[in-house]
Amino acid sequence: MPLTSLSTQARTRPEREELYFIADLAGEAGRHDDVVKQIKLIVDHFGPQLTTEERSLLSIAYKNLTNSLRNSWRIIDALHKVQSARKGPNLHLIQRQRQRIESELMGVCRDIVRLLDRDLVPAASAGEETVFYSKLKGDYCRYLAELGQKREKDRNADLSLKAYRTAYKHALATLHPLHPTRLGLALNFSVFYHDIKQSPERACHLAKSALDDAVLSVDVSDPAMDQTLRDSMAILQLLKDDIILWAGEIRD
Template sequence: MPVSHPSRVERLFIAELAGEAERYEDVVSEIKAIINENDGRLTTDERNLLSVAYKNLTNTQRNSWRTIDGFEKHQAARTSGSATRTLVLIRQQRDRIERELTGVCQDIVNLLDKQLVPAANAGEETVFYSKMKGDYYRYLAEFAHKKDRERYAELSLNAYKTAYKHALSTLEPIHPTRLGLALNFSVFYHDVRKSPERACHLAKSAFDDAVMTLDSADTIMEQTLRDALMILQLLRDDLILWSGEMQN
């Protein structure tokens, strides 16, 4: 008896089930199958599942990298002269995490470049995917070695610029995707470009534009308003933190 392939609805169910079980590699596998079977077109639910899966995969690895990097710096501060065996072992583990993290980031960037972005509708979908590109190039820039860091930073900047330009012309200032983009783009300026001034300028501009739109909040869907307010709070927190850095 021939084995039937899962339908799109069944694949989405499997992906949702895998997400509940925190099996994010399985989520990615199912959504990739949907992408391949539907010419790169995803529903909002499918797109969000893919985004959450890659976010969780990279968050775990980024946290691991920071932990090992901290151990290495602590050990190096205690060691004089040539590298000790302990330092060598720490660096080997850090290199392994870097290879795994690079693989995941490049995987989603390739998926975006080759299938998702070309098939995206103008407006929110294009902004969402371009923002994702900026995010994962930013992650690569955070831990890359010097020769690659600037290249990834430039690729991240270009993706964020493309997303932001499109967002300004197609999305309302209070739209959660536009606000989320402003939040992450400002983090790029702060963390990668080491420019709290630019980060504050971008965050404050997005914050002020959105707050001005709140006068018409009665016409905004409740869930959209809730999401927007949550991001506005994050923007406000960052503005307070970064402004304090500049004053100090």
């Protein structure tokens, strides 16, 4: 290849900092699809080892995309149930809209699961990165397990459980009990047991175990502990709230 072609190719290849800047800018503007596109370009051009900042942007983008669709789906699904009970005249229109949202939501979830399986999980380093990506797979397979036909729901529930178990086993071996990623995993894994497996007992046990381990690991003599506690306090409160809620369900 001529030297001029090589230099032209080098100039046209995007800089990583430029791709990240555009992704960050898109996130600030609420353009979450654009964030995903930019991070995928980083993976394509520079490999699947993302920085903490790039990984965070990707996670937040998919979370915003799916949260919006899940909220819409819940509203339409509730209306569908009401109209079904009343045998309303517009039931087929509501059902069509619900299916459209469901299809879009499943597409987003499958997209990130493919990215995780193909690129991010195999290249993840041991420790927090592996826990983070395996947790993400568990989360989005859990969302898929809420949708679709029974066979597909069961398959995605099994995939979610496997991903959560992998993440949790790795977290117990490599992360401090107060680490936000470990606590966030415990929170979401317990929600899986409650919402998908319909087992408030197992959900409560897992959440309480994580909370107890975190409390027992607090070392007031460690000057770095204050920052760790601040980072984890919101998740600890959510774990506590869920334990109280699920314990009430068990008593009832």
